[in-house]
Amino acid sequence: MIKKIILGIFLSGTCSLFAQQTLSGVVFEDVNQNGKKDRLEKGIAEVSVSNGREVVITNGDGKYELPVGEDDIISVVKPSGYKVGKNEDNLPQFFYIHKPKGSPDLKFKGVEPTGKLPKSVDFALIPSEEKENFTALIFGDPQPYTQQEVDYFADGIVAEVEGIENVPFGLSLGDLVGNDLDLFNPYIKAVKNAGIPWYNLLGNHDINFDVENDIFSDETYEAHFGPANYAFNYGKVHFLVLDDVLYPDPRDGKGYWGGFREDQFEFIENNLKHVPKDHLIVVALHIPLSEPEGRDTFRDEDRDRLFELLKDFPNTLSLSAHTHIQRQDFFGKEEGWQQDKPHHHYNVGTTSGDWYSGKLDENNIPVSTMRDGTPKGYAFINFKGNEYNIDYKVAGKPVDYQMEVFAPKVVAKGRRTKAGIYVNFFMGTEGDEVLYRIDDGEWKEMQYIEDYDPSYIEMVYEWDLTEELMPGKRSSNPIKSEHLWRGNIPTKLETGEHSIEIKATDMYGKTHTAKSSYRLAEPVK
Template sequence: MKKLLLIISVITLSIHVDARQQATGFVYHDANQNGKKERSEKGIPGVAVSNGKEVVLTDNQGKYVLPVDDDNIIFVIKPSSYTAPLDENNLPRYFYIHKPNGSPDLKYKGVEPTGRLPKSVDFALYPQQEENNFTAIVFGDPQPYTEKELELFTKGVVDKATKEKKASFGISLGDLVGDDLDLHPKYAQVMRNMGLPWYNVMGNHDMNYDAEVDEHADEAFEATFGPANYAFNYANAHFIVLDDILYPDPRDGQGYWGGFREDQLDFVENNLKFVDKDKLVVLAFHIPLWHVNENTFRNSDRQRLFDLLKDYPNVLAMSAHTHLQRQNFYSGSDGWDGAQPFHEYNAGTTSGDWYSGKLNAEGVPVSTMRDGTPKGYALLRVEGSKYTIDYQTIGQPLQHQIRLYNPKVVANNRGTSAGIFANFYMGHQDSKVEYRIDNGEWKPMTWVEAADPDYTAGLVEWDLVEELMPGRRPSNAVPSTHLWRAAIPTNLSLGKHHIEVRATDMFGRVFTEKSDYRIAEPVAY
């Protein structure tokens, strides 16, 4: 009986071993850029290659060996000073999809059967110059639900962002489209106009909702963009892109939950073994790690991610999803054990408040977000292992970082509950925001967690019109995390007075904004 069990065990083990084939190939310098490895073209040693979980380095000949099963994407982790080939839409092609039987039969088509694993899965790279100081463009949630909204995205954002001439590449932080996954290729065609290598994160509105397991929720995404979990280097920065949506929700099979599968965190762990501690590590995912309770993000997954990164002194996370703008800082009470607080930039979105609001002169909705942040995109500026972030409001100069709201006229020497409000788009509770009147003494403003009154005033206008306006009413306001208030002086001389506000961002840069108001004699009852 024991002998029989041993034979069965050996057979079972053999079947298990056979199920994981060995993928092998070369990462090489494609000197003639024809996408095919010639005998004269040399392999590149020390380049990381992954199957989405394990990570290995190429040997002295540029060769790698990785295990694969019947649903794997093999990809090279682009090293610094090299670039991967780009397709016709400027999407980096650094991967090979291995799905012999293709994707499951889902509403939105995934990958066609790829057949048997090639004898050699090779990856071409080209040398390129990469300066330690560079800029990346960051888009949050384009999220067009229709071709019409895709046109609004193109006209309202992409056509403007093409003027960013000094950027090295771009990245969109998920919700590339709004549930209609047939728009993925059309979105990619629009992004071609940016003229840059463009990386993409998967969002909850990019998922195959009829998938029965989380591993199949990204099938349509993979067909257009490749792996939903990957990494790449640029200069002294290392970027890790992750799908952080668990679907269906493992708790009840309904909806989704923020978090990671074990294999995804295994990939992060195995990948970081080859990332020097002096690098800037930038994580990009869709759902923010920030949490009120565990209903938004699985605590254990955030904790393991924090544990893997704690020895890296220079770390940044970027997320989107909320259609707000927020700076999140994690410390010991959140499970972060690094030397400095862990910074997550929860980016404003290119769709703003879902293409709502008044139409501008071009016929594009202004789409101000519910916290009063204007529609726009971010510029991640890296200098060695340090970074700064700028927020570019659509239709405004880059220096525009504050919007002021104040009454236009107040009664002389009469108390008022009206005030001066400053929405400092990139601010957070500890930011320094000050004001002065008529070039007088600078005084601190008070941070308040409240609805932006300028945004609220816009809603009132929509609600009181007697004829419908073009477009769609914006969403109701939510408390802003970057709003400050000060009392407005009424005990000054009659006439016009000048308000000036200055705000210092987390990188030590100072921004100013100005406004006016008038003091008049009180009107008798």
């Protein structure tokens, strides 16, 4: 039954009237997987369904009702033990778009008019065995600005995970493209080749810039991927995917700012009411909750409100990308987190690295190491019930390549030197143990420092010192790395080659190793 109610809403400083309706439907067990509810297929009780603000639970017959306006997307919150259908491009189909008049007229096309509301909007769920131990694949910022860069992404990243097994889904953390929203389809075709269902998230380079209100900044994104705010469950993990790009910036109407609208907070609060308190909450965003280099990149009161809504969940993790570096942040009570155990925020290294810069490798793909010395790559989050650990995989390198070691090639024997051994431990954070030893000698602690990675400095300034242009484009200038360690170089040893061994233990107790060497030579008089 559709009940029409004329409502006035206040939007972008003007009052507009439109018909709000009550939508009804059924969430059902799609036994024959045809996407339609057949007569003998049963409804599924206690499943969350949302219009992007309210969240309701299906009754014993799988039925629900929700109010909808003329610019809403209805989505089902996939419960554990079920999967949703996917389209031919491996995009999960968990939503219904209701825009009777379509999107506004924008530079990049949005949603076509959807027409009248159907009598019933039903969601098909397919029973699926879901283990509580599983791994998700995470991409940060593919961000191609051209078709060539889409090809770099496809050949340098996606090809490496094509046909991946034992990974039930992937997620890209925004900046799927670089301002040209016509590249959404090439991006979709590229990531399709991973061969697994792929979720997406809106970034600041994925928005419609020719709008005056943030509510319309995701129209083209919605046409390709569905809602910009949604949730789903897998095992004992609840994934909360959010658009945290405020555009235009509410402070001055220019640029963007990290934060949320009021309707998003309604969705977050209403959604979390139906999540068991012992489940792990994974909040996926584009702009980090942290503010590197002291810049005001995220609205503080919005972070505080999010933390307030998470205060009763002892198991949490948040993910972001955006910065094109990699770092681990921990929020305690001084930063507004309301639990004794700090909240872990992982700012994931990007698949585009340093925006497809640097020398070309043997496959003519930019090396694209990031400004903090982290090579481009992607992350695997390994879940065990409501616990997790994370692995970072450097693109084009063996799995055990977890750090870069820098040491001088030759040092004067017997002379003190200010040169050092540097280790960039890509997943490291202050407090991790990083040890080194020379020639099977005693293991010694390396000193954690925040400094420029000399390996990256060497890489960048090769472009400035060469007398002939190199293929590719110069990398960005270095910034201080937050996962760098230093050790002194022993010089009172025999002349000749000396081995360096590194042993680093990450926050999850996993130990990683690396090797290098340096040579001692008699001083030149």
